[in-house]
Amino acid sequence: MSKITNLLLLMDQPLLLKSTLSILLISLFLQQTLADLDSDKQALLKFAASIPHGPKLNWTSSTSICTEWVGVTCTPDGTRVATLRLPGVGLFGTIPTNTLGKLDALEVLSLRSNRLTVDLPPDVSSIPSLHSLFLQHNNLSGVIPTSLTSSLRFLDLSYNTFTGEIPETIKNLTQLTALYLQNNSLSGLIPNLGLQKLKHLNLSNNNLSGPIPEALSTFPANSFLGNPFLCGLPLTPCSGTAPSPTPISPITPPAKPKKNFWEKLSLGAIIAIAAGGGTILIILLIILLVCLLRRRGHNENSAAGTDSKGKSAAGGGRAGRTDKPKAEYSSGVQEAERNKLVFFEGCSYNFDLEDLLRASAEVLGKGSYGTTYKAVLEDGTTVVVKRLKEVVVSKKDFEQQMEIIGRVGQHQNVVPLRAYYYSKDEKLLVYDYVANGSVASALHGGRVAGREPLDWEARIKISLGAARGIAHIHLEGGGKFIHGNIKSSNMLLSPELDALTSEFGLAQLMNAPMGPIRLVGYRAPEAIETKKQTQKSDVYSFGVFLLELLTGKAPLKSPGRDEAVDLPKWVHSVVREEWTAEVFDVDLLRHPNIEDEMVRMLQIAMACVVNTPDQRPKMEEVIRMIEEIRASESDNRPSSEERGMAESSGTQGI
Numbered sequence: 288m289s290k291i292t293n294l295l296l297l298m299d300q301p302l303l304l305k306s307t308l309s310i311l312l313i314s315l316f317l318q319q320t321l322a323d324l325d326s327d328k329q330a331l332l333k334f335a336a337s338i339p340h341g342p343k344l345n346w347t348s349s350t351s352i353c354t355e356w357v358g359v360t361c362t363p364d365g366t367r368v369a370t371l372r373l374p375g376v377g378l379f380g381t382i383p384t385n386t387l388g389k390l391d392a393l394e395v396l397s398l399r400s401n402r403l404t405v406d407l408p409p410d411v412s413s414i415p416s417l418h419s420l421f422l423q424h425n426n427l428s429g430v431i432p433t434s435l436t437s438s439l440r441f442l443d444l445s446y447n448t449f450t451g452e453i454p455e456t457i458k459n460l461t462q463l464t465a466l467y468l469q470n471n472s473l474s475g476l477i478p479n480l481g482l483q484k485l486k487h488l489n490l491s492n493n494n495l496s497g498p499i500p501e502a503l504s505t506f507p508a509n510s511f512l513g514n515p516f517l518c519g520l521p522l523t524p525c526s527g528t529a530p531s532p533t534p535i536s537p538i539t540p541p542a543k544p545k546k547n548f549w550e551k552l553s554l555g556a557i558i559a560i561a562a563g564g565g566t567i568l569i570i571l572l573i574i575l576l577v578c579l580l581r582r583r584g585h586n587e588n589s590a591a592g593t594d595s596k597g598k599s600a601a602g603g604g605r606a607g608r609t610d611k612p613k614a615e616y617s618s619g620v621q622e623a624e625r626n627k628l629v630f631f632e633g634c635s636y637n638f639d640l641e642d643l644l645r646a647s648a649e650v651l652g653k654g655s656y657g658t659t660y661k662a663v664l665e666d667g668t669t670v671v672v673k674r675l676k677e678v679v680v681s682k683k684d685f686e687q688q689m690e691i692i693g694r695v696g697q698h699q700n701v702v703p704l705r706a707y708y709y710s711k712d713e714k715l716l717v718y719d720y721v722a723n724g725s726v727a728s729a730l731h732g733g734r735v736a737g738r739e740p741l742d743w744e745a746r747i748k749i750s751l752g753a754a755r756g757i758a759h760i761h762l763e764g765g766g767k768f769i770h771g772n773i774k775s776s777n778m779l780l781s782p783e784l785d786a787l788t789s790e791f792g793l794a795q796l797m798n799a800p801m802g803p804i805r806l807v808g809y810r811a812p813e814a815i816e817t818k819k820q821t822q823k824s825d826v827y828s829f830g831v832f833l834l835e836l837l838t839g840k841a842p843l844k845s846p847g848r849d850e851a852v853d854l855p856k857w858v859h860s861v862v863r864e865e866w867t868a869e870v871f872d873v874d875l876l877r878h879p880n881i882e883d884e885m886v887r888m889l890q891i892a893m894a895c896v897v898n899t900p901d902q903r904p905k906m907e908e909v910i911r912m913i914e915e916i917r918a919s920e921s922d923n924r925p926s927s928e929e930r931g932m933a934e935s936s937g938t939q940g941i
């Protein structure tokens with residue numbers, strides 16, 4: 288406010304005075320921001336000096352906090368520390384007060400998988416801007432602080448030894464989407480958390496008791512398992528005799544058996560068993576030690592780069608955390624760059640590269656631009672990781688392209704790119720995982736259990752969603768931006784059958800900017816000829832996609848299929864004489880009164896695949912034409928409810 292007043296006052300001053308004062312203000316502002324960053328730096332240096340840690344922490348007062356310090360990233364303007372991620376860096380002992388708590392612009396704090404003990408200082412849990420706090424897998428004890436900052440969206444205190452009750456103040460964390468408190472020693476009742484945004488909850492393996500609040504009954508049972516005295520949905524109903532949660536009437540322990548096995552044995556027998564057992568134990572310990580040493584040797588080799596790329600899943604990562612398979616895509620990630628996963632703004636994921644590399648990964652497919660994996664992280668978060676091959680552009684160009692893709696991805700019909708990683712040897716893209724699969728698998732995947740063919744309404748909805756996604760990419764990407772890879776396996780489906788277009792903007796990064804030869808079925812003739820794609824060639828590919836939806840035929844060769852069909856050519860040949868029903872997917876012909884709409888859609892598709900690029904419609908026109916069909920669909924035909932039983936077998940989506 289005072290700055291604004293100062294500026295207003297300036298308006299009445301002579302020009303020289305104005306400029307002098309402006310410079311003064313700017314320099315004051317700069318001094319302030321430098322002071323803020325310096326105070327963050329001092330707080331972190333004090334933190335590092337007060338807590339024993341491993342050799343990974345390379346923080347020194349002479350190096351740049353924002354660009355050189357391990358685990359630190361700054362705000363985009365470089366004036367404050369925004370995230371601090373120090374997983375598994377050997378932090379040992381108590382989190383010192385008056386250190387991290389001073390980072391009052393901190394948004395993400397991850398100190399997980401260290402050996403932190405004693406309690407969590409309230410000045411850390413109450414940092415005002417903190418939205419994600421990861422302290423899992425430590426030895427933190429004491430009670431959970433009541434002063435948790437209200438901006439928290441993600442709180443993970445699991446695998447510690449916190450005691451006492453879950454603080455009632457958690458109810459005030461209205462932004463909270465994930466709460467992980469499993470594997471602690473928490474007791475007492477679960478507070479009635481009416482948190483609207485809470486999507487992930489795990490309170491398992493504690494000593495919680497009493498009824499599960501109704502607001503939490505929709506979470507799965509494994510959110511609560513391992514608390515012997517919890518009851519109510521989703522666990523077993525509470526009986527009238529459920530033990531009281533308060534310590535006033537302690538739970539009666541079950542009656543002991545009269546005489547146990549050991550009591551029945553003589554002293555001599557016990558000594559003999561103990562001696563034998565001791566020997567076995569020593570042998571087991573030696574075997575375990577040998578295994579550990581061998582495994583360690585293997586890991587060191589991997590870190591030194593002797594592990595070959597392409598192994599399906601190599602052994603685990605850091606010492607002490609060797610139980611998880613390591614994702615294949617981790618092989619080209621350099622040790623020094625492990626914290627350089629670049630997230631886009633607005634992304635609610637809270638993991639770092641370490642997490643991603645430790646995720647269990649399953650190959651979804653090997654596409655033209657690389658291999659695609661489904662990665663499940665330790666906290667259950669599932670994402671898709673695309674490992675790009677043959678990227679030819681410079682790091683700067685790559686980052687610029689990512690910037691556009693990240694920005695353009697913000698649309699309901701586009702699968703957003705959430706993060707990327709770039710190094711000399713490895714380029715990874717992280718997308719949301721879309722569990723419903725692609726239009727390709729819905730159309731050509733056969734009758735997998737519970738999956739019905741897509742009906743006409745679903746296909747119109749998919750066409751419209753896909754068209755809207757592509758139009759958005761064309762518009763928002765800045766005039767000449769193209770999708771470049773339109774095909775049915777890149778059109779994913781939401782549970783409501785909204786089409787989500789994915790993998791756009793990658794052709795520009797690759798060796799063959801025109802895209803792979805196997806995409807030829809979707810490729811516009813001029814794009815094949817000139818090896819150059821345009822928005823008009825995207826329209827052509829979209830036309831082929833529409834023909835695929837109408838005919839049920841795949842324009843690409845796929846496993847188990849001998850021939851790919853040149854759809855535009857085939858449709859031309861069939862309809863040359865007259866528009867004929869033979870073109871349409873037999874699964875569609877079961878539905879009455881839709882021929883007219885299908886023919887109109889066929890006309891749109893054929894307009895998109897005309898040979899002359901300039902004669903093809905723009906995507907906005909395509910949207911308008913499909914919307915008209917959709918409007919007439921609701922005018923002319925009975926609703927699904929009215930069709931009722933007659934069609935019930937054919938109207939489900941997937």
Ligand SMILES: Nc1ncnc2c1ncn2[C@@H]1O[C@H](COP(=O)(O)OP(=O)(O)OP(=O)(O)O)[C@@H](O)[C@H]1O
Binds near residue numbers: 657779
């Ligand atoms: N975000 C996602 N969620 C769920 N499945 C996905 C996601 N992205 C891709 N897939 C699926 O993973 C599989 C492999 O994808 P990939 O992109 O590697 O191959 P492709 O689509 O056949 O080829 P291309 O690289 O040319 O796009 C495809 O079946 C695709 O539908």
